[in-house]
Amino acid sequence: MLGIIELLVFILPAYIANSSPVLLGGGAKVDFGRAWGDGKRIFGDGKTWRGLFTGLLAGTLAGVVIAYSAPFELLAGILQKEFLYLPGMGSEPDFKIPFIALSFLLSLGTMVGDLAGSFAKRRIGMPPGRQFFLVDQLGFLVFALIFAIPVTVLGLDEILVLVVLTYILHVATNIFANRMGWKKVPW
Numbered sequence: 651m652l653g654i655i656e657l658l659v660f661i662l663p664a665y666i667a668n669s670s671p672v673l674l675g676g677g678a679k680v681d682f683g684r685a686w687g688d689g690k691r692i693f694g695d696g697k698t699w700r701g702l703f704t705g706l707l708a709g710t711l712a713g714v715v716i717a718y719s720a721p722f723e724l725l726a727g728i729l730q731k732e733f734l735y736l737p738g739m740g741s742e743p744d745f746k747i748p749f750i751a752l753s754f755l756l757s758l759g760t761m762v763g764d765l766a767g768s769f770a771k772r773r774i775g776m777p778p779g780r781q782f783f784l785v786d787q788l789g790f791l792v793f794a795l796i797f798a799i800p801v802t803v804l805g806l807d808e809i810l811v812l813v814v815l816t817y818i819l820h821v822a823t824n825i826f827a828n829r830m831g832w833k834k835v836p837w
């Protein structure tokens with residue numbers, strides 16, 4: 651089983667993707683203000699194109715930084731289980747590109763999960779910013795882990811640790827972001 655440090659390095663791109671739109675989002679809405687068949691907004695004002703691309707880019711860039719700065723053993727530890735030795739890679743396996751691919755998939759899953767959460771909230775009539783217990787804290791994680799399956803399949807024990815860690819970190823960072831004035835609500 652991966653340790654806490656390995657799990658945190660693994661999931662960091664998803665955290666960066668999830669949190670960067672709060673600071674850098676804005677502008678055109680993903681749904682361009684349009685409503686779904688039920689008359690309510692598709693995603694609502696909290697989901698913008700700039701936020702979407704910011705999250706995708708920031709999460710992937712975080713992966714590039716980690717890939718080029720983390721020790722070989724750490725990347726190998728995270729990826730080894732599912733690592734496919736591709737012909738033409740030479741005798742030294744290199745985990746940089748697989749880790750960057752993983753970071754992109756985690757970031758993409760995070761942003762899709764975030765949109766899916768907002769879509770579900772709008773369908774049940776929740777206004778943007780209202781808290782949807784568990785969906786807000788863990789929805790992005792579930793989607794990120796599903797999108798990462800082509801590169802890394804975690805064990806149930808590892809997923810459980812990430813669920814608990816992510817819940818605690820999500821609550822703590824949102825209170826912090828609210829105190830800093832970056833977010834209107836502390837969740």
Ligand code: CTP
Nearest residue numbers: 671672675676696697698701702768777778779
């Ligand atoms: N944000 C954005 N684009 C995204 C995601 C987030 O611009 N794709 C920004 C918005 O300013 C948003 C803030 O980050 O208000 C916080 O994100 P989040 O909590 O996910 O959105 P909410 O405003 O709470 O809306 P919802 O209820 O739909 O989750």
Ligand code: MG
Nearest residue numbers: 779780786837
């Ligand atoms: Mg919210």
